Amino acid sequence: MSSVDTPTFLQDGKALSPEDLARVENALEDIHLKELKSDVPTPPAVFGAGGPMLKRFDQSTAVSRITSQAVTPPRSVVGIGNKVAKPDYSEAKIVVAMVGLPARGKSYLSNKLMRYLKWLEYDVKVFNVGQLRRSRARQKAQQSGKKEDHTASYFSHANAEATKLRDQLAEDSLEMLIQWLKEGGNVGIHDATNSTRSRRAKIEQRVAKEKGIVVIFLESVCDDPAVIAANVALKVSSGDPDYKDMSRETAEKDFLRRIKEYEAVYETITEPSLSYLRIRNVGDQVTLCHIHGYLQSRIAFYLMNLHLKPRSIFFSRHGESQYNVEGKIGGDSPLSERGMRYARALPDLIKDNIGDAPLTVWTSTLQRTIQTAQFLPYNKLTWKSLDELDAGVCDGMTYEEIEQAYPEDFANRDEDKFNYRYRGRSFTLLLFLVVITHDLGGESYRDVVVRLEPVIMELERQENILIVGHQAILRCLYAYFHNLPQADLPYIKIPLHTVIKLTPKAYGCDEERYTLPIGAVDTHRPKPGAKSFDSSSIGNTAREYYGAN
Ligand code: F6P
Numbered sequence: 376m377s378s379v380d381t382p383t384f385l386q387d388g389k390a391l392s393p394e395d396l397a398r399v400e401n402a403l404e405d406i407h408l409k410e411l412k413s414d415v416p417t418p419p420a421v422f423g424a425g426g427p428m429l430k431r432f433d434q435s436t437a438v439s440r441i442t443s444q445a446v447t448p449p450r451s452v453v454g455i456g457n458k459v460a461k462p463d464y465s466e467a468k469i470v471v472a473m474v475g476l477p478a479r480g481k482s483y484l485s486n487k488l489m490r491y492l493k494w495l496e497y498d499v500k501v502f503n504v505g506q507l508r509r510s511r512a513r514q515k516a517q518q519s520g521k522k523e524d525h526t527a528s529y530f531s532h533a534n535a536e537a538t539k540l541r542d543q544l545a546e547d548s549l550e551m552l553i554q555w556l557k558e559g560g561n562v563g564i565h566d567a568t569n570s571t572r573s574r575r576a577k578i579e580q581r582v583a584k585e586k587g588i589v590v591i592f593l594e595s596v597c598d599d600p601a602v603i604a605a606n607v608a609l610k611v612s613s614g615d616p617d618y619k620d621m622s623r624e625t626a627e628k629d630f631l632r633r634i635k636e637y638e639a640v641y642e643t644i645t646e647p648s649l650s651y652l653r654i655r656n657v658g659d660q661v662t663l664c665h666i667h668g669y670l671q672s673r674i675a676f677y678l679m680n681l682h683l684k685p686r687s688i689f690f691s692r693h694g695e696s697q698y699n700v701e702g703k704i705g706g707d708s709p710l711s712e713r714g715m716r717y718a719r720a721l722p723d724l725i726k727d728n729i730g731d732a733p734l735t736v737w738t739s740t741l742q743r744t745i746q747t748a749q750f751l752p753y754n755k756l757t758w759k760s761l762d763e764l765d766a767g768v769c770d771g772m773t774y775e776e777i778e779q780a781y782p783e784d785f786a787n788r789d790e791d792k793f794n795y796r797y798r799g800r801s802f803t804l805l806l807f808l809v810v811i812t813h814d815l816g817g818e819s820y821r822d823v824v825v826r827l828e829p830v831i832m833e834l835e836r837q838e839n840i841l842i843v844g845h846q847a848i849l850r851c852l853y854a855y856f857h858n859l860p861q862a863d864l865p866y867i868k869i870p871l872h873t874v875i876k877l878t879p880k881a882y883g884c885d886e887e888r889y890t891l892p893i894g895a896v897d898t899h900r901p902k903p904g905a906k907s908f909d910s911s912s913i914g915n916t917a918r919e920y921y922g923a924n
Contacts, residue, residue, distance in 0.1 A: 457784055458794045459819055461496055467670050468556045468587050470549075472565040472578050474594035476641055477634050478606035480657060481595050483881055484678065485564045488593075491677050491831070494824065494855045497561040497670075502552045504567035508544050509616055525617055527632035532640045545574065549581060556588055562670070570641045579649065591671055592651040593678070594644050599656045602683065607631065609881055658682030680835040688834060688856070689725065689841040690849045690875040693743035694718045695895040698771075699871065702896075705763060705770035710746045716893050717872045718747045724874055724889060725751065725841060734839045737761060737830075744843045751841070760826050763845035767797035767817025774900060789903055792865035793820045820865050824851050831855055846898060849875075856884045866902055871895035 471488065473481040482503070489499045512523040523529075529537045545567050552563035569575055575592060582590040597603055611618050611626040618626035644651050650665040652675050661679045666672060694714025698706045710718060725734070734753045738744040739761035748755055769777045769784075778785040781798070788795040799817035803810060827848065834840060834852075842852065846869055854864040856877050869875070872895045878885040 457787055457796050457798060457817075458791055459796045459821065460794070461821070464497055464561050465559070466587070467497065467561045468585075468589070469562045469670060469674075470552060470556070470565060470578070470582050470588060470590040471562060471674070472569050472575070472590055472592045473567060474569045474575070474592050474644060474651075475596065476568065476570065476637050477630070478603050478610060479595045479597040480602070480606060481568075482566055484593065484595055484654070484657070484681075485566045486882060487681060488674065488678065489562075489564060490855065490858045492562055492674075493858065494831075495828070496821075496824075496861065498559060499562045499564070500552075500555060500560055501564045501566050502548045502555075504541075504545050504548045504565070505617075507548050508541070511544065527629050527636055530633045530636040532636065542574070545569070546577070546581075549578060553582070553585060553588065557585075562674075568637055570637055572642050572646060575644070575646065575649065589668070589671070590650065591666065591674070592644055592649055594651060594653040595657070596643065596653060596655045597657075602656065607634075652678060654678060654681075656683075658684075677832065677835070680832050682836070684838055686838040686840075686879070687729070688839075688877045688879075689728075690853065690869070690877070691721065691747070691841065691843050691873070692846060692849060692869055692871050693741075693747040693843060695871050696743040699896050699898055702773040702775075703771055704774070704777075705766040707741050707743070709742055713872075713893055713895055714743070714747070717891060717895070719750055720891055720893065721747065721874075722750050722752060724891065728874075728876065728889075729839060732839055734841055735837065736841045736843060738843045739763065739845060739848070741845070744845070748843045753841070758830060760830050761842065761844050761848055764820065764823050764847035765797065765816045765818040767799045768801075769797055770800075770816075792902070793861045795819055796822065820847065820851065820861070823847055824861075827851050853877075857886075858883070866899075866905075868899050871898065 471485075473485060475481045482501075485501045485503075489501055492499045508525070512525065516522050528534055530541070532538060545565075548567065549565055552565055556563050565578070569578065569592070578592075579590060582588055597606075607627060607630055611621075611623060611630055618630070621629065644653060644664075648665075650667070650671070651662075652664075652666065653662040655661070658681055661675075663675055666675050694710045694717035696708045696714055697711050698704070698708040699714075700711050736748050736751050736753050736755045738748045738755060738757050740757050740759050741762055744761070745757070766772075769781070772780070774785075784795075784798065796819035797817040799815045802815060805811075830852070842849070844852075847865070849869045850864055850867040853859070853867055853869065853875070854861075856879070859867065870890065872893050873888055873890045876887045876889070878887075
């Protein structure tokens with residue numbers, strides 16, 4: 376690697392061919408042209424929003440942003456009555472050390488992994504060394520009045536002083552991470568390039584000193600010029616503080632030079648003793664080495680299912696059911712007359728959105744979702760895991776009836792809805808003169824999250840999917856995509872006769888809602904005494920540079 380003027384991209388130690396480089400540059404040019412037209416640097420979106428069918432329905436048809444409801448944080452669960460405590464994850468202590476050149480999607484993978492594990496209630500935190508570098512530099516500038524130069528030359532191996540500073544930052548960040556794990560965290564993600572053997576050896580040696588903490592390395596390799604170009608464009612245009620005072624062109628050149636500085640010393644993982652996962656072009660190929668243990672395997676399995684193809688995920692509750700009209704929960708009732716109208720209208724709404732793109736429809740095994748999906752001309756799949764939250768003994772009752780029959784349970788659920796598990800239906804068996812009483816069914820939101828994990832895994836693997844589901848189920852899935860806390864999850868508003876379209880982006884999901892003007896009851900029961908919260912931050916797909924400005 377001689378000159379820093381002609382950027383080359385190393386792949387497992389090999390430089391990209393001139394043809395590949397030309398493709399990176401072409402892809403960057405394409406992105407520029409698109410942005411000139413749209414102002415916003417977004418990956419290609421497959422679907423257009425709004426269509427003739429909606430307009431036909433009603434001029435006022437709303438494509439609204441999110442409206443979900445917040446709640447107070449749950450009180451600690453002490454195992455009383457029907458509240459079920461969180462599983463004990465205190466033994467799980469993992470350092471996930473990222474490895475890879477800049478613009479290879481390390482932060483993307485870190486954030487995805489964090490979202491998934493947090494949804495499963497692990498305590499996860501990303502320690503981003505770039506952010507630490509910027510905040511330290513800000514402090515120094517305040518104290519000395521001198522601004523540290525963080526352009527490409529700062530990242531050159533030939534710059535001994537800066538190399539020392541950068542090594543120190545990576546070490547300090549690892550120390551903070553280890554400290555955080557000791558204080559109760561489960562998975563700390565070290566988001567840095569960690570691109571040399573010596574850096575990885577240091578991490579391995581440091582973590583080995585801590586009993587009960589293990590390290591796995593996660594290397595992101597990318598030789599797809601379009602993805603690299605998209606990442607470069609995202610970096611320089613997403614408000615990254617490193618580039619906020621530069622023109623787009625200068626920033627891009629500088630970032631490409633920074634990549635080249637890293638390439639000069641980059642060593643892909645070949646160390647035989649390391650526990651690692653290597654992902655090539657997110658979704659193309661995964662290599663696993665020495666991955667042991669339950670949580671490590673789970674992390675590996677999740678990462679193996681990811682892909683970057685543009686797609687959308689649609690959520691719709693079933694049409695209004697007869698039980699909805701009567702205010703009853705659970706059951707397996709058919710659709711009301713208005714619910715049937717929604718079922719008939721749904722195919723045109725979906726067609727307006729996706730045109731001829733392929734789509735698969737998932738329903739639960741309950742007739743209200745199957746009836747709602749019946750006119751949709753797509754492949755369908757029925758999932759038992761998508762059945763509504765099991766209300767146990769309360770199944771088929773109204774909320775008022777539950778309050779009368781089980782006042783204590785009702786209050787418990789209001790106090791901590793995520794953890795509350797409905798009483799199961801009791802049944803008694805007489806076996807060889809022994810009476811056995813057993814509880815069957817009855818779920819909490821947590822139980823539902825656990826049973827939806829395979830659905831999330833499959834959703835990550837798939838492309839365009841429409842889920843025709845139930846209120847509690849869609850709340851759990853929605854919370855995963857928007858990274859919402861468990862305490863808020865059971866109060867998210869998922870109204871009837873509304874399609875929610877989620878489009879995954881680099882750092883989150885874009886959302887659009889389409890409400891058909893077919894009346895339906897409101898089944899949302901707010902938390903008594905709680906204030907509704909401002910949901911405008913949900914659906915934000917921008918990269919967060921917290922504490923960086
Ligand atoms: O009311 C419709 C419904 O789908 C019920 O079948 C289910 O028990 C309920 O919503 C779940 O919502 P919540 O958890 O707010 O009671």
